[in-house]
Amino acid sequence: MSETQRDTNPAVKSLGTGTDEYERRFAEQVGARYAFAFWKGRVALYAVLKALRVGPGDEIILPGYTCVMDVNPIMYLGARPVYVDIEPVTYNLDPALLEARITPATRLIIAQHTYGYPADMDAILAISRRHNVPVIEDCCLAFGSTINGRRVGTFGLAAYYSFQWNKPYTTGLGGMLTTSDPELAERIRALCEEELVTPGAKETAMLAAQLVVYRTLIYPRTTALATQAFRLLTRAGLVVGSSSTAEFRPEMAPDFFKGMSTVQARAGLRQLRRTELMMAHRRRIARLYDQLLAEKGWPVPAVPPNLDPVLVRYPVRVAEKAKALAEAAGHFIELGSWFECPLHPIETPLEAYGYASGSCPVAEQAAREVVNLPTHMRVSEKTARRTVEYLARFAPPPARA
Numbered sequence: 001m002s003e004t005q006r007d008t009n010p011a012v013k014s015l016g017t018g019t020d021e022y023e024r025r026f027a028e029q030v031g032a033r034y035a036f037a038f039w040k041g042r043v044a045l046y047a048v049l050k051a052l053r054v055g056p057g058d059e060i061i062l063p064g065y066t067c068v069m070d071v072n073p074i075m076y077l078g079a080r081p082v083y084v085d086i087e088p089v090t091y092n093l094d095p096a097l098l099e100a101r102i103t104p105a106t107r108l109i110i111a112q113h114t115y116g117y118p119a120d121m122d123a124i125l126a127i128s129r130r131h132n133v134p135v136i137e138d139c140c141l142a143f144g145s146t147i148n149g150r151r152v153g154t155f156g157l158a159a160y161y162s163f164q165w166n167k168p169y170t171t172g173l174g175g176m177l178t179t180s181d182p183e184l185a186e187r188i189r190a191l192c193e194e195e196l197v198t199p200g201a202k203e204t205a206m207l208a209a210q211l212v213v214y215r216t217l218i219y220p221r222t223t224a225l226a227t228q229a230f231r232l233l234t235r236a237g238l239v240v241g242s243s244s245t246a247e248f249r250p251e252m253a254p255d256f257f258k259g260m261s262t263v264q265a266r267a268g269l270r271q272l273r274r275t276e277l278m279m280a281h282r283r284r285i286a287r288l289y290d291q292l293l294a295e296k297g298w299p300v301p302a303v304p305p306n307l308d309p310v311l312v313r314y315p316v317r318v319a320e321k322a323k324a325l326a327e328a329a330g331h332f333i334e335l336g337s338w339f340e341c342p343l344h345p346i347e348t349p350l351e352a353y354g355y356a357s358g359s360c361p362v363a364e365q366a367a368r369e370v371v372n373l374p375t376h377m378r379v380s381e382k383t384a385r386r387t388v389e390y391l392a393r394f395a396p397p398p399a400r401a
Protein backbone atom coordinates (compact mmCIF):
# COMPACT_ATOMS: atom_id res chain seq x y z
CA MET A 1 0.00 0.00 0.00
CA SER A 2 1.28 3.46 -0.90
CA GLU A 3 1.93 6.28 1.53
CA THR A 4 -1.03 8.25 0.16
CA GLN A 5 -3.38 5.34 0.60
CA ARG A 6 -2.12 4.82 4.10
CA ASP A 7 -2.65 8.51 4.86
CA THR A 8 -6.27 8.38 3.75
CA ASN A 9 -6.83 5.14 5.59
CA PRO A 10 -4.36 5.29 8.42
CA ALA A 11 -5.51 2.24 10.34
CA VAL A 12 -4.17 -0.07 7.67
CA LYS A 13 -0.61 -1.26 7.56
CA SER A 14 0.85 -2.42 4.32
CA LEU A 15 2.04 -5.95 4.84
CA GLY A 16 -0.59 -7.63 2.71
CA THR A 17 -0.93 -10.51 5.15
CA GLY A 18 -4.66 -10.83 4.58
CA THR A 19 -5.38 -9.32 7.96
CA ASP A 20 -5.75 -5.73 6.78
CA GLU A 21 -9.51 -5.54 6.99
CA TYR A 22 -9.56 -6.97 10.50
CA GLU A 23 -6.91 -4.45 11.59
CA ARG A 24 -8.83 -1.56 10.08
CA ARG A 25 -12.13 -2.53 11.65
CA PHE A 26 -10.54 -3.29 15.00
CA ALA A 27 -8.84 0.11 15.05
CA GLU A 28 -12.14 1.80 14.23
CA GLN A 29 -13.95 -0.04 17.01
CA VAL A 30 -11.45 0.63 19.76
CA GLY A 31 -10.82 4.23 18.72
CA ALA A 32 -7.21 3.99 17.53
CA ARG A 33 -5.61 5.20 14.30
CA TYR A 34 -3.45 2.13 13.68
CA ALA A 35 -3.76 -1.57 14.44
CA PHE A 36 -1.33 -4.45 13.85
CA ALA A 37 -2.38 -8.09 14.08
CA PHE A 38 -0.19 -10.86 15.53
CA TRP A 39 -0.27 -14.58 16.31
CA LYS A 40 -0.74 -13.87 20.05
CA GLY A 41 -1.14 -10.92 22.44
CA ARG A 42 2.36 -11.42 23.84
CA VAL A 43 3.78 -10.97 20.34
CA ALA A 44 1.99 -7.61 20.13
CA LEU A 45 3.70 -6.55 23.37
CA TYR A 46 7.05 -7.67 22.02
CA ALA A 47 6.48 -5.60 18.88
CA VAL A 48 5.81 -2.39 20.75
CA LEU A 49 8.73 -2.92 23.14
CA LYS A 50 11.07 -3.56 20.24
CA ALA A 51 9.73 -0.62 18.24
CA LEU A 52 10.40 1.58 21.27
CA ARG A 53 13.96 0.16 21.27
CA VAL A 54 13.70 -1.32 24.74
CA GLY A 55 16.89 -3.23 25.50
CA PRO A 56 19.44 -4.28 28.12
CA GLY A 57 19.59 -1.99 31.14
CA ASP A 58 16.01 -0.75 30.69
CA GLU A 59 13.39 -1.28 33.36
CA ILE A 60 9.74 -1.96 32.57
CA ILE A 61 7.16 -1.53 35.31
CA LEU A 62 4.17 -3.86 35.46
CA PRO A 63 1.84 -5.23 38.15
CA GLY A 64 3.03 -8.22 40.18
CA TYR A 65 -0.23 -9.96 39.33
CA THR A 66 -0.06 -10.95 35.71
CA CYS A 67 0.59 -13.72 33.24
CA VAL A 68 4.22 -14.73 32.76
CA MET A 69 3.67 -14.52 29.00
CA ASP A 70 3.45 -10.76 29.55
CA VAL A 71 6.88 -10.75 31.18
CA ASN A 72 8.64 -12.90 28.58
CA PRO A 73 8.86 -10.20 25.86
CA ILE A 74 10.57 -7.89 28.37
CA MET A 75 13.12 -10.59 29.19
CA TYR A 76 13.60 -11.52 25.52
CA LEU A 77 14.85 -7.99 24.90
CA GLY A 78 17.23 -8.09 27.86
CA ALA A 79 15.25 -5.53 29.89
CA ARG A 80 14.33 -5.93 33.55
CA PRO A 81 10.73 -6.33 34.77
CA VAL A 82 9.96 -4.29 37.89
CA TYR A 83 6.86 -5.44 39.73
CA VAL A 84 4.49 -3.11 41.56
CA ASP A 85 1.90 -4.49 43.96
CA ILE A 86 -1.81 -4.18 43.22
CA GLU A 87 -4.72 -2.67 45.09
CA PRO A 88 -7.22 -5.22 46.39
CA VAL A 89 -10.52 -4.15 44.76
CA THR A 90 -9.74 -3.99 41.04
CA TYR A 91 -6.53 -6.07 41.21
CA ASN A 92 -4.72 -3.37 39.23
CA LEU A 93 -1.36 -1.74 39.73
CA ASP A 94 -1.55 0.43 42.87
CA PRO A 95 -0.64 4.00 41.80
CA ALA A 96 0.30 4.85 45.39
CA LEU A 97 3.25 2.45 45.06
CA LEU A 98 4.21 3.32 41.50
CA GLU A 99 6.30 6.45 41.82
CA ALA A 100 8.74 4.90 44.29
CA ARG A 101 9.62 2.23 41.70
CA ILE A 102 10.56 4.70 38.96
CA THR A 103 14.30 5.10 38.41
CA PRO A 104 16.39 6.75 35.68
CA ALA A 105 16.34 3.35 33.91
CA THR A 106 12.52 3.15 33.73
CA ARG A 107 11.47 3.09 30.07
CA LEU A 108 7.83 2.15 30.24
CA ILE A 109 4.87 1.46 32.51
CA ILE A 110 2.47 -1.34 31.57
CA ALA A 111 -1.02 -0.63 32.90
CA GLN A 112 -2.90 -3.92 32.87
CA HIS A 113 -6.70 -3.77 33.12
CA THR A 114 -7.14 -6.90 35.21
CA TYR A 115 -10.26 -9.07 34.72
CA GLY A 116 -11.69 -6.11 32.78
CA TYR A 117 -11.50 -3.60 35.65
CA PRO A 118 -9.86 -0.45 34.31
CA ALA A 119 -6.63 0.56 36.01
CA ASP A 120 -6.55 4.02 37.60
CA MET A 121 -5.36 5.76 34.45
CA ASP A 122 -5.68 9.32 35.83
CA ALA A 123 -3.22 8.58 38.61
CA ILE A 124 -0.92 6.44 36.45
CA LEU A 125 -0.78 9.02 33.65
CA ALA A 126 -0.08 11.86 36.10
CA ILE A 127 2.97 9.95 37.35
CA SER A 128 3.98 9.02 33.82
CA ARG A 129 3.91 12.68 32.76
CA ARG A 130 5.88 13.78 35.80
CA HIS A 131 8.66 11.35 34.93
CA ASN A 132 8.30 11.41 31.17
CA VAL A 133 7.79 7.64 31.01
CA PRO A 134 5.20 6.39 28.51
CA VAL A 135 2.34 4.05 29.42
CA ILE A 136 1.26 1.01 27.41
CA GLU A 137 -2.12 -0.51 28.24
CA ASP A 138 -2.57 -4.26 28.55
CA CYS A 139 -6.15 -4.70 27.34
CA CYS A 140 -5.88 -8.49 26.98
CA LEU A 141 -8.57 -8.95 29.63
CA ALA A 142 -10.49 -5.76 28.92
CA PHE A 143 -12.33 -5.13 25.70
CA GLY A 144 -14.85 -2.31 25.94
CA SER A 145 -14.36 -1.31 29.58
CA THR A 146 -14.56 2.44 30.09
CA ILE A 147 -13.41 5.14 32.50
CA ASN A 148 -15.77 8.14 32.57
CA GLY A 149 -17.18 6.83 29.29
CA ARG A 150 -13.78 6.60 27.55
CA ARG A 151 -12.56 3.21 26.40
CA VAL A 152 -9.50 1.60 27.90
CA GLY A 153 -6.78 1.28 25.29
CA THR A 154 -7.07 4.96 24.29
CA PHE A 155 -5.21 6.45 27.27
CA GLY A 156 -1.65 5.28 26.74
CA LEU A 157 0.87 5.50 23.92
CA ALA A 158 -0.24 2.05 22.69
CA ALA A 159 -2.42 -0.86 23.79
CA TYR A 160 -2.45 -4.58 23.14
CA TYR A 161 -5.22 -7.17 23.11
CA SER A 162 -5.47 -10.97 23.14
CA PHE A 163 -7.94 -13.32 21.44
CA GLN A 164 -6.82 -16.53 23.14
CA TRP A 165 -9.51 -18.96 24.37
CA ASN A 166 -10.20 -17.24 27.69
CA LYS A 167 -10.25 -13.71 26.41
CA PRO A 168 -13.06 -11.16 25.77
CA TYR A 169 -13.60 -12.83 22.42
CA THR A 170 -11.60 -15.58 20.82
CA THR A 171 -10.00 -16.43 17.51
CA GLY A 172 -8.25 -19.45 19.07
CA LEU A 173 -5.07 -17.48 19.50
CA GLY A 174 -4.43 -13.93 18.37
CA GLY A 175 -3.22 -10.50 19.37
CA MET A 176 -3.60 -6.89 18.29
CA LEU A 177 -1.48 -3.83 18.93
CA THR A 178 -3.03 -0.38 18.58
CA THR A 179 -1.66 3.13 18.70
CA SER A 180 -2.63 6.56 17.44
CA ASP A 181 0.97 7.76 17.30
CA PRO A 182 2.09 7.94 13.63
CA GLU A 183 5.80 7.73 14.42
CA LEU A 184 5.42 4.65 16.58
CA ALA A 185 3.09 3.08 14.00
CA GLU A 186 5.69 3.60 11.31
CA ARG A 187 8.36 1.94 13.45
CA ILE A 188 6.09 -1.04 14.15
CA ARG A 189 5.27 -1.36 10.46
CA ALA A 190 8.97 -1.32 9.53
CA LEU A 191 9.77 -3.89 12.21
CA CYS A 192 7.00 -6.20 10.97
CA GLU A 193 8.13 -5.82 7.40
CA GLU A 194 11.66 -6.85 8.34
CA GLU A 195 11.15 -9.53 10.98
CA LEU A 196 7.61 -10.88 11.19
CA VAL A 197 7.37 -14.64 10.60
CA THR A 198 4.40 -16.06 8.67
CA PRO A 199 2.35 -18.74 10.51
CA GLY A 200 2.87 -22.27 9.21
CA ALA A 201 0.18 -24.10 7.21
CA LYS A 202 0.00 -26.99 9.71
CA GLU A 203 -0.46 -24.86 12.83
CA THR A 204 -3.01 -22.67 11.05
CA ALA A 205 -5.02 -25.73 9.96
CA MET A 206 -4.88 -27.15 13.49
CA LEU A 207 -6.07 -23.87 14.93
CA ALA A 208 -8.94 -23.75 12.44
CA ALA A 209 -10.02 -27.28 13.50
CA GLN A 210 -9.76 -26.33 17.17
CA LEU A 211 -12.01 -23.33 16.60
CA VAL A 212 -14.68 -25.62 15.17
CA VAL A 213 -14.40 -27.95 18.17
CA TYR A 214 -14.56 -24.99 20.53
CA ARG A 215 -17.71 -23.61 18.92
CA THR A 216 -19.52 -26.93 19.05
CA LEU A 217 -18.37 -28.60 22.26
CA ILE A 218 -17.26 -26.16 24.90
CA TYR A 219 -19.95 -25.11 27.35
CA PRO A 220 -19.69 -24.20 31.05
CA ARG A 221 -20.55 -27.79 32.02
CA THR A 222 -17.76 -29.22 29.84
CA THR A 223 -15.07 -26.56 30.26
CA ALA A 224 -13.19 -28.12 33.17
CA LEU A 225 -12.86 -31.51 31.48
CA ALA A 226 -12.11 -29.93 28.10
CA THR A 227 -9.33 -27.82 29.65
CA GLN A 228 -7.69 -30.93 31.12
CA ALA A 229 -7.92 -32.75 27.78
CA PHE A 230 -6.57 -29.67 25.97
CA ARG A 231 -3.49 -29.55 28.24
CA LEU A 232 -2.76 -33.23 27.63
CA LEU A 233 -3.16 -32.85 23.87
CA THR A 234 -0.93 -29.75 23.91
CA ARG A 235 1.83 -31.68 25.67
CA ALA A 236 1.50 -34.44 23.08
CA GLY A 237 1.81 -31.84 20.30
CA LEU A 238 -1.62 -32.73 18.93
CA VAL A 239 -3.16 -29.29 19.29
CA VAL A 240 -1.84 -25.74 19.12
CA GLY A 241 -1.56 -24.84 22.80
CA SER A 242 -1.79 -21.33 24.21
CA SER A 243 1.84 -21.61 25.36
CA SER A 244 4.58 -24.05 24.41
CA THR A 245 6.95 -25.55 26.99
CA ALA A 246 9.66 -23.26 25.60
CA GLU A 247 7.57 -20.27 26.64
CA PHE A 248 8.05 -21.08 30.31
CA ARG A 249 11.67 -19.97 29.99
CA PRO A 250 12.72 -16.37 29.46
CA GLU A 251 14.47 -17.14 26.16
CA MET A 252 12.83 -16.39 22.86
CA ALA A 253 12.06 -19.15 20.36
CA PRO A 254 13.18 -18.42 16.76
CA ASP A 255 9.63 -18.24 15.39
CA PHE A 256 8.12 -16.24 18.26
CA PHE A 257 7.60 -13.00 16.34
CA LYS A 258 4.76 -14.33 14.25
CA GLY A 259 1.97 -12.61 12.35
CA MET A 260 -1.71 -13.42 12.39
CA SER A 261 -3.08 -16.05 10.04
CA THR A 262 -6.07 -15.38 7.80
CA VAL A 263 -8.02 -18.02 9.75
CA GLN A 264 -7.68 -15.91 12.88
CA ALA A 265 -8.43 -12.68 11.03
CA ARG A 266 -11.61 -14.08 9.51
CA ALA A 267 -12.77 -15.35 12.92
CA GLY A 268 -11.91 -11.95 14.39
CA LEU A 269 -13.95 -10.07 11.80
CA ARG A 270 -16.95 -12.26 12.61
CA GLN A 271 -16.52 -11.63 16.32
CA LEU A 272 -16.17 -7.87 15.87
CA ARG A 273 -19.73 -7.74 14.56
CA ARG A 274 -20.98 -9.13 17.88
CA THR A 275 -18.97 -7.15 20.39
CA GLU A 276 -21.85 -4.90 21.55
CA LEU A 277 -23.92 -7.99 22.23
CA MET A 278 -21.08 -9.74 24.03
CA MET A 279 -20.26 -6.71 26.15
CA ALA A 280 -23.90 -6.25 27.17
CA HIS A 281 -24.08 -9.93 28.10
CA ARG A 282 -20.93 -9.80 30.23
CA ARG A 283 -22.18 -6.69 32.03
CA ARG A 284 -25.54 -8.35 32.71
CA ILE A 285 -23.98 -11.55 34.07
CA ALA A 286 -21.58 -9.58 36.28
CA ARG A 287 -24.50 -7.60 37.75
CA LEU A 288 -26.30 -10.88 38.36
CA TYR A 289 -23.26 -12.28 40.20
CA ASP A 290 -23.17 -9.08 42.31
CA GLN A 291 -26.80 -9.60 43.22
CA LEU A 292 -26.62 -13.37 43.84
CA LEU A 293 -23.47 -13.15 45.95
CA ALA A 294 -24.94 -10.28 47.99
CA GLU A 295 -28.03 -12.42 48.61
CA LYS A 296 -25.73 -15.13 49.98
CA GLY A 297 -24.10 -12.55 52.27
CA TRP A 298 -20.82 -12.44 50.35
CA PRO A 299 -18.97 -9.13 50.07
CA VAL A 300 -19.40 -7.41 46.70
CA PRO A 301 -16.51 -5.25 45.42
CA ALA A 302 -16.91 -1.48 45.83
CA VAL A 303 -15.78 -0.49 42.34
CA PRO A 304 -15.30 3.29 41.78
CA PRO A 305 -18.45 4.71 40.13
CA ASN A 306 -16.60 6.28 37.17
CA LEU A 307 -15.59 2.80 35.96
CA ASP A 308 -17.79 0.74 33.68
CA PRO A 309 -15.97 -2.58 33.47
CA VAL A 310 -16.70 -5.34 30.99
CA LEU A 311 -15.46 -8.29 33.01
CA VAL A 312 -13.87 -11.15 31.10
CA ARG A 313 -14.15 -13.17 34.31
CA TYR A 314 -15.78 -12.20 37.61
CA PRO A 315 -13.22 -12.46 40.44
CA VAL A 316 -14.35 -13.64 43.88
CA ARG A 317 -12.28 -14.28 46.99
CA VAL A 318 -12.86 -17.63 48.66
CA ALA A 319 -11.39 -19.08 51.86
CA GLU A 320 -10.68 -22.54 50.44
CA LYS A 321 -9.58 -21.79 46.90
CA ALA A 322 -7.85 -25.11 46.22
CA LYS A 323 -10.84 -27.11 47.42
CA ALA A 324 -13.35 -24.98 45.52
CA LEU A 325 -11.33 -25.47 42.32
CA ALA A 326 -10.71 -29.18 42.83
CA GLU A 327 -14.38 -30.00 43.34
CA ALA A 328 -15.78 -27.70 40.64
CA ALA A 329 -15.26 -30.08 37.70
CA GLY A 330 -17.12 -32.88 39.53
CA HIS A 331 -20.11 -30.54 39.84
CA PHE A 332 -19.81 -29.43 36.18
CA ILE A 333 -19.03 -25.89 37.28
CA GLU A 334 -16.71 -23.64 35.31
CA LEU A 335 -14.40 -21.96 37.79
CA GLY A 336 -11.17 -20.22 36.77
CA SER A 337 -8.00 -20.00 38.82
CA TRP A 338 -5.99 -17.20 37.32
CA PHE A 339 -3.96 -15.69 38.63
CA GLU A 340 -2.45 -18.59 40.61
CA CYS A 341 0.68 -16.70 41.57
CA PRO A 342 2.13 -13.23 40.86
CA LEU A 343 3.32 -14.45 37.45
CA HIS A 344 0.69 -16.98 36.42
CA PRO A 345 0.77 -19.95 36.09
CA ILE A 346 2.08 -21.80 39.11
CA GLU A 347 4.85 -23.50 37.07
CA THR A 348 6.69 -20.19 36.59
CA PRO A 349 10.18 -20.12 38.12
CA LEU A 350 9.66 -16.74 39.80
CA GLU A 351 13.35 -16.05 40.50
CA ALA A 352 14.22 -16.41 36.82
CA TYR A 353 11.80 -13.57 36.18
CA GLY A 354 13.23 -11.30 38.88
CA TYR A 355 10.23 -11.67 41.18
CA ALA A 356 11.21 -11.78 44.87
CA SER A 357 8.72 -13.76 46.92
CA GLY A 358 6.87 -11.51 49.35
CA SER A 359 7.51 -8.36 47.29
CA CYS A 360 3.86 -7.91 46.24
CA PRO A 361 1.92 -9.11 49.30
CA VAL A 362 -1.50 -7.91 48.12
CA ALA A 363 -1.05 -9.74 44.83
CA GLU A 364 0.16 -12.88 46.59
CA GLN A 365 -2.88 -12.84 48.85
CA ALA A 366 -5.18 -12.38 45.83
CA ALA A 367 -3.45 -15.33 44.16
CA ARG A 368 -4.22 -17.46 47.23
CA GLU A 369 -7.85 -16.37 47.46
CA VAL A 370 -9.34 -15.43 44.11
CA VAL A 371 -11.28 -17.74 41.83
CA ASN A 372 -13.08 -16.37 38.80
CA LEU A 373 -16.52 -17.01 37.41
CA PRO A 374 -17.36 -17.05 33.70
CA THR A 375 -19.26 -14.19 32.04
CA HIS A 376 -19.04 -15.32 28.39
CA MET A 377 -21.93 -15.78 25.96
CA ARG A 378 -22.54 -19.38 26.98
CA VAL A 379 -23.28 -18.43 30.57
CA SER A 380 -27.04 -18.27 30.99
CA GLU A 381 -28.81 -16.89 34.04
CA LYS A 382 -29.32 -20.49 35.13
CA THR A 383 -25.56 -21.22 34.85
CA ALA A 384 -24.78 -18.11 36.87
CA ARG A 385 -27.19 -19.22 39.59
CA ARG A 386 -25.73 -22.75 39.67
CA THR A 387 -22.22 -21.31 39.85
CA VAL A 388 -23.05 -19.08 42.82
CA GLU A 389 -24.94 -21.92 44.55
CA TYR A 390 -21.79 -24.03 44.20
CA LEU A 391 -19.48 -21.28 45.44
CA ALA A 392 -21.70 -20.55 48.43
CA ARG A 393 -20.85 -24.03 49.79
CA PHE A 394 -17.52 -22.44 50.68
CA ALA A 395 -16.93 -19.34 52.77
CA PRO A 396 -15.46 -15.98 51.85
CA PRO A 397 -12.08 -15.27 53.49
CA PRO A 398 -12.32 -13.70 56.95
CA ALA A 399 -12.70 -9.89 56.78
CA ARG A 400 -9.43 -8.03 57.30
CA ALA A 401 -9.00 -4.85 59.32
Ligand SMILES: Cc1ncc(COP(=O)(O)O)c(C=O)c1O
Nearest residue numbers: 040041042067069070140162164
Ligand atom coordinates in the same frame (compact mmCIF):
# COMPACT_ATOMS: atom_id res chain seq x y z
C1 LIG B 1 -3.05 -9.95 31.37
C2 LIG B 1 -2.50 -10.69 30.20
N1 LIG B 1 -1.74 -10.05 29.30
C3 LIG B 1 -1.23 -10.69 28.23
C4 LIG B 1 -1.45 -12.02 28.00
C5 LIG B 1 -0.88 -12.69 26.79
O1 LIG B 1 -1.86 -12.93 25.83
P1 LIG B 1 -1.63 -14.09 24.74
O2 LIG B 1 -1.94 -15.39 25.41
O3 LIG B 1 -2.58 -13.79 23.62
O4 LIG B 1 -0.22 -13.98 24.32
C6 LIG B 1 -2.21 -12.73 28.94
C7 LIG B 1 -2.38 -14.17 28.75
O5 LIG B 1 -2.95 -14.97 28.62
C8 LIG B 1 -2.77 -12.05 30.04
O6 LIG B 1 -3.52 -12.70 30.95
